[in-house]
Amino acid sequence: MEWVERLNQSIAYIEEHLTEEIDYAQLGKIACCSSYHYQRMFTYMAGCTLAEYIRRRRMSLAAVDLQSSQAKIIDVAEKYGYSSPTAFNRAFQSVHGLAPSAVKNAGVQVQHYPPLHFQIAVKGAEKLEYRIESKPAFRILGLSAPLQQDLAENFAVVPQLWQQAAEQAVLPRLLALMDGQPQGVLGVSDCNDAEQWQYYIAVASNQPAENWAEYQVPAFTWAIFSGQGACPQAIQELEQRVVTEWLPTSGYEYDNGPDVEVYLNPDPSQAQFEVWIPVKFVG
Numbered sequence: 001m002e003w004v005e006r007l008n009q010s011i012a013y014i015e016e017h018l019t020e021e022i023d024y025a026q027l028g029k030i031a032c033c034s035s036y037h038y039q040r041m042f043t044y045m046a047g048c049t050l051a052e053y054i055r056r057r058r059m060s061l062a063a064v065d066l067q068s069s070q071a072k073i074i075d076v077a078e079k080y081g082y083s084s085p086t087a088f089n090r091a092f093q094s095v096h097g098l099a100p101s102a103v104k105n106a107g108v109q110v111q112h113y114p115p116l117h118f119q120i121a122v123k124g125a126e127k128l129e130y131r132i133e134s135k136p137a138f139r140i141l142g143l144s145a146p147l148q149q150d151l152a153e154n155f156a157v158v159p160q161l162w163q164q165a166a167e168q169a170v171l172p173r174l175l176a177l178m179d180g181q182p183q184g185v186l187g188v189s190d191c192n193d194a195e196q197w198q199y200y201i202a203v204a205s206n207q208p209a210e211n212w213a214e215y216q217v218p219a220f221t222w223a224i225f226s227g228q229g230a231c232p233q234a235i236q237e238l239e240q241r242v243v244t245e246w247l248p249t250s251g252y253e254y255d256n257g258p259d260v261e262v263y264l265n266p267d268p269s270q271a272q273f274e275v276w277i278p279v280k281f282v283g
Helices: 002-016 023-029 035-045 050-068 075-080 085-096 100-104 159-166 168-179 231-248
Strands: 130-135 138-146 185-190 196-202 213-217 220-229 252-254 259-262 271-281
Touching: 002 023, 002 050, 002 231, 023 035, 035 050, 035 138, 035 231, 050 075, 050 085, 050 100, 075 231, 075 271, 085 100, 085 168, 138 159, 138 185, 159 185, 159 220, 159 231, 168 196, 196 213, 196 220, 196 252, 231 252, 231 271
Parallel strands: none
Antiparallel strands: 130 220, 138 196, 138 213, 185 196, 185 259, 220 271, 252 271, 259 271
16 A cells, blocks of 8 residues: 555654654655644554654664663764753653663663554454545634644643633634534644644634634545544544544545544533545545
8 A cells, every 4th residue: 555655664764864853744745744644643553653753763772872882871862863961861761761871781671662664454343434525615713722843742732722712611602603614613723834733623604703713724625534422532533543444545645734623512521523634535
């Protein structure tokens, strides 16, 4: 599968640049998607974030360097991109559970994380309900928060924005503005590589923006998946299945557009929702 081959090519790129700054945008180009979608795919496929994988690989090699040579810790730290010995020590301990200085002692046990290799695993035990729809652009109004281009740094941002929306009773006010399609409360990740990444809690609306954040969701072809259950766990599980089970064999790949979550009812304990991913058919 070309899709999986491109992921493995991106792993080769990481291996070739472990002693340099790794360009997330270039990883996306290798995989034919945005760096945002690459990081999401990677996390679901690998079971850890891209940043954590890179850290594990660098610290695995750093341990070998310290065990097998007379290299100074500060030199090994600089080799793997750490200008601060404190930051290197913290990263090393997070992987190995001990300080870099301890590795030179005989008999010390360290961790080794080998390079990843992706392959297709046939599952298909449970069905995935989806449809493909081409939709015109639509305007949204709501709250927004900036996102960092390292996806791992955003794990706290999105829940905090939803918490803010709940505390400030934002959703009833937004729903009063809703007059377009899709119907429901929207979670929109606008993560085009050329712009500042933003996350929106919003509704489709043509009303005056006033003090709300405003964004025009571009026209795209969307793969739309339906689900239900307690959120956020249920929607995260669905998104993982889309990336690991559907996307590799679907004939589609990510297009360079936002991801959209559509919440069709307001009860997070038994939510009904849709996951929209922008796609293009590649055969």
